[in-house]
Amino acid sequence: MKKKKLLRQLSAYLLIIGLSIWVIGFCLFSLYALSFRFTPATPTDAIVVLTGGGNRINTALSLLKDQYAPHLLISGVNKAVRHQDLIRDLPPNLAENVTLGYRAEDTKGNARETADWIHEKKFNSILLVTSFYHMPRSIFEVLNQNPDLKIIPLPVFPKSFGDSVDWIRTRYTWLLFVEYNKFIVVHLQYLFERILP
Numbered sequence: 001m002k003k004k005k006l007l008r009q010l011s012a013y014l015l016i017i018g019l020s021i022w023v024i025g026f027c028l029f030s031l032y033a034l035s036f037r038f039t040p041a042t043p044t045d046a047i048v049v050l051t052g053g054g055n056r057i058n059t060a061l062s063l064l065k066d067q068y069a070p071h072l073l074i075s076g077v078n079k080a081v082r083h084q085d086l087i088r089d090l091p092p093n094l095a096e097n098v099t100l101g102y103r104a105e106d107t108k109g110n111a112r113e114t115a116d117w118i119h120e121k122k123f124n125s126i127l128l129v130t131s132f133y134h135m136p137r138s139i140f141e142v143l144n145q146n147p148d149l150k151i152i153p154l155p156v157f158p159k160s161f162g163d164s165v166d167w168i169r170t171r172y173t174w175l176l177f178v179e180y181n182k183f184i185v186v187h188l189q190y191l192f193e194r195i196l197p
Contacts, residue, residue, distance in 0.1 A: 029180045033133050036155040044152055045123035046071040050110045050138055051078075053131035056156050057086065060129045063154070064094055069127055071097045075113045076104040107134070107141050108186075115145035125150035132157050133175045137183050144190065 047069045049060035057074060064072045074086065077100045087095040101113040118126065130138045132155035139151055158172065 025184075026177065026180045029136065029183060030176050033136055033155075033176060033179070036132060036135050036153045038154040039152065040068065042152050044069045044125040044127045044150070046073065046118070046121065046125075047127045047129060048073045048075060048114050048117075048142075049129040050104075050107070050134070051076040053134060053156060054158070056129055056131065059154070059156050061086070061090065063127065063129070064098070065090065071099070071121065071123075073099045073101055073114065073117050075101040075110045075117075077102050107137055110138070111141035111145040114142055118146060118149065124148075125152070127152045127154055129154045129156065131155065131175075133172065133179045137179060137186060140183070140186065 047060050047063050049056050049072070051057065051074060060072055060074065063069065077086075079102050081100070083098070083100055086100065087098050090098070099117060101110075101117065104110040104113040114126070117123075126142075126149065128135075128138060128142065128151050135153050135155045139153060142151060143149065
């Protein structure tokens, strides 16, 4: 009986410790996701935008127009979207430098599509555009495919953010929570791939 009681107590302590670490990890992940700031003075070979969130593509197209980089890859484009649908507002000299990637269906696919494109173009640095909550996992996945690549993150924040913390009561807390757990799973997957034959 004593052994069973000790095992139950040990299990409870381990559960509490595990949950505490998980909660602290979520707080640190949120701070990390919110810490990215764009440094426009840093030149890059190209812009890469990962589809899937509001205002990502418009942000990337604006960067191309403002000549932050001469080339743009839009990764994870829906197969129903045509090239002219996205570049209609660009001058011809810029429109021809926009590549649409149709193969990626998730973040890992975005990283592979980006790797193939930058190897083909022989680029060494990119300006990575995606939503702020998606940025940590995106950087991790892209660097796993391109360890020597220089990445300048440009997180896309919703207009409602500003200096207020009212966003904590919105769906963005949930999005951060989901991304945090995906971030953990991806790290565990890569860890097991390295450990297991």
